[in-house]
Each structure stands twice: as C-alpha cells, then as structure tokens.
Amino acid sequence: MDFSVPQERKLVTAIPGPKSLALQERRLASVSRGAGTLANIYMDHGAGAILVDVDGNRLIDLGCGIGVTTIGHAHPDVAAAAAAQAAKLTHTLFTVTPYENYVRVAEKLAEVTPGDFEKHSILVNSGAEAVENAVKIARRFTGRRVILSLDHAFHGRTNLTMAMTYRPWPERAGMGPFPGDVFSVPTSYPYRDGLSGEEAAARTIDYIETHIGGSEVAAFFAEPIQGDGGIVIPAPGYFAAIRKYCDDNGIVFVADEIQAGMGRTGTWYSIEHHGVVPDLVTTAKGIAGGFPSRP
Structure with a gap:
C-alpha cells in the first residue's frame, strides 16, 4: 500500500527538537506528573510504522501505544471506517439505546x-x-x-x-x-x-x-x-x-x-x-x- 509518510527514519533536528521542548514546558505547567512519559518528543502525525514529531523528524514507532496500533498509523481503511461512523453516530450507551x-x-x-x-x-x-x-x-x-x-x-x-x-x-x-x-x-x-x-x-x-x-x-x-x-x-x-x-x-x-x-x-x-x-x-x-x- 502507499503511505502518506515515507517508511524510513529521518532526523532533521536534535532530539527533542525546539517545538517539542516548547511543548514540554507547557506540559510541565498544566499536566499532572502522574502522566509520565519515556521520551519528551511530541508527535504530530504518522502513517504505517512511522511517526512524525512536531519538528518534522520521522521516527520508527517501536512502542505502538504499548501494543495498540498493531496495524500501523492512519491505515486508510480504518480512517475511512472511523470517519463514516463519526458522521453517522458517535455515542449511545448500549445498555440504554443499543446498536x-x-x-x-x-x-x-x-x-x-x-x-x-x-x-x-x-x-x-x-x-x-x-x-x-x-x-x-x-x-x-x-x-x-x-x-x-x-x-x-x-x-x-x-x-x-x-x-x-x-x-x-x-x-x-x-x-x-x-x-x-x-x-x-x-x-x-x-x-x-x-x-x-x-x-x-x-x-x-x-x-x-x-x-x-x-x-x-x-x-x-x-x-x-x-x-x-x-x-x-x-x-x-x-x-x-x-x-x-x-x-x-x-x-x-x-x-x-x-x-x-x-x-x-x-x-x-x-x-x-x-x-x-x-x-x-x-x-x-x-x-x-x-x-x-x-x-
């Protein structure tokens, strides 16, 4: 399949980059320390096995959200299904109004x-x-x-x-x-x-x-x-x-x-x-x- 992001690692800034560093300062001022992270590198988008941070660095996603995104990021079939569902119905409590x-x-x-x-x-x-x-x-x-x-x-x-x-x-x-x-x-x-x-x-x-x-x-x-x-x-x-x-x-x-x-x-x-x-x-x-x- 074709990916919107090339499936290769590429660094264009130091890690973390300046935009990630700025976001980290905002995070420290507003987010509980209980929500810790292993790396203060902030992501912007991704496709397949590659994440792109806010500074434009392409990184191989070895974490996968701890085993969550096992089919990769922004898979077009998944994105289309999610968009179609969001346009149709976003939430009802199944035990009240099932679907x-x-x-x-x-x-x-x-x-x-x-x-x-x-x-x-x-x-x-x-x-x-x-x-x-x-x-x-x-x-x-x-x-x-x-x-x-x-x-x-x-x-x-x-x-x-x-x-x-x-x-x-x-x-x-x-x-x-x-x-x-x-x-x-x-x-x-x-x-x-x-x-x-x-x-x-x-x-x-x-x-x-x-x-x-x-x-x-x-x-x-x-x-x-x-x-x-x-x-x-x-x-x-x-x-x-x-x-x-x-x-x-x-x-x-x-x-x-x-x-x-x-x-x-x-x-x-x-x-x-x-x-x-x-x-x-x-x-x-x-x-x-x-x-x-x-x-």
Whole structure:
C-alpha cells in the first residue's frame, strides 16, 4: 500500500527538537506528573510504522501505544471506517439505546477466541476494567472470593488490578491499602528456574494448597506471555497442568491477553500456543487499533 509518510527514519533536528521542548514546558505547567512519559518528543502525525514529531523528524514507532496500533498509523481503511461512523453516530450507551456494531464485535470475538462452546462478550472502557469485570464474573459464578495471579504479573493500575500486579514499583508503591483475597503465586520462568512446565505447575499448585486452598479460589489469572514482568513465557505443559487443576477444583481460568493477544504471536491469542482453552479472556489494545473498544 502507499503511505502518506515515507517508511524510513529521518532526523532533521536534535532530539527533542525546539517545538517539542516548547511543548514540554507547557506540559510541565498544566499536566499532572502522574502522566509520565519515556521520551519528551511530541508527535504530530504518522502513517504505517512511522511517526512524525512536531519538528518534522520521522521516527520508527517501536512502542505502538504499548501494543495498540498493531496495524500501523492512519491505515486508510480504518480512517475511512472511523470517519463514516463519526458522521453517522458517535455515542449511545448500549445498555440504554443499543446498536448493531456492538453485537457485530461480540459475534466476531466469538469466532476468534479459543474454544468451540457458546461465548458472550462485554465491552468496557479499558483493559484494567476488563480484568475487574472478569473478577466480578468469576466471583459471582463460583460464589468464592480469592483471586490468584502469577509472580511477575501485570494486570492494570486500578486499585484492584494493582493488587493483582506483582511488582511494587512503580505501580504499587505508596498506593495501599489494596483489596484483600488477592494472592500472587509462583509461575513458570524456565529461563531462571530451570523447571519443566509440569514441575513448575506442581510448585504453583503446592503453594496454593499450602497457603490458600483450592476450594477457596474463584479465579486464576494468567498472562500467557508476561509483558511488563519481563517477557516471561512459561515452559510447555505449565498451563495444561494449571488448567487441569482449575477444572478439578472449580476455579475459573482467565487468560489476560490484553498485551499479548490479538494476533501478536502468530495466533489470535497467545494462550493457543499452549493448547489450553480458558474460561474467560480479557482483551484490549490491538483489538481496535487505537480506537475505543475494550472487551
């Protein structure tokens, strides 16, 4: 396809350039420090894999909005669809005045998510809200309260999802108290622990049985590929053993695919590489190419 911006890197000023520096001064005067950035380079437009900053520098976009713009910037088909929708209808609350597109998204998700059973989706505002709703669904379904997540996990920055997130900094430091009945359990980290998937699963299960009790657990949350935790991929066989343990103990198995899912690993969802079908899937980011849509 033809791109409106050449697909190559080109610098015409120092980085950051003078216009970015001026915007940074305005930002410091008006934007909360809580909205931090890794680079104070301000973007103006983009196409494909290239972003153009306010000073005219062309930069390769390696961040993709943290896995959001996976089909590139300003794709003409996406831009045309967004413009057509904006001209037709911008917003109604689906639970008050529903519309077809919501239904179409749910139908498509039923096609591409793992499993051949009947499926249903709910669309919410963010990945963290998707995780919180998965917690509510699992607790309501099981009548239990305990939520498990893996060491090195990242599930979000709301109060509940911070409790499910493993590392103390920068997400959790000084942010407590957090909701109770949320526990981190050992994961499979073959690069560091040297364990097979089955051995690592046995360690996880022993920890659950020793410290918590499987009969108390509502849901087991797992990122099939941990992103913020260091790109950790469990050893083969780990999730199959955990899936069996969840089945044997009436625990809802949740695949948090918000970062890794939506075609980023060669399958629609990364859990498919493990031959495991989850009970619930949370997905976001790449599903909408940067536009609002979070199931």
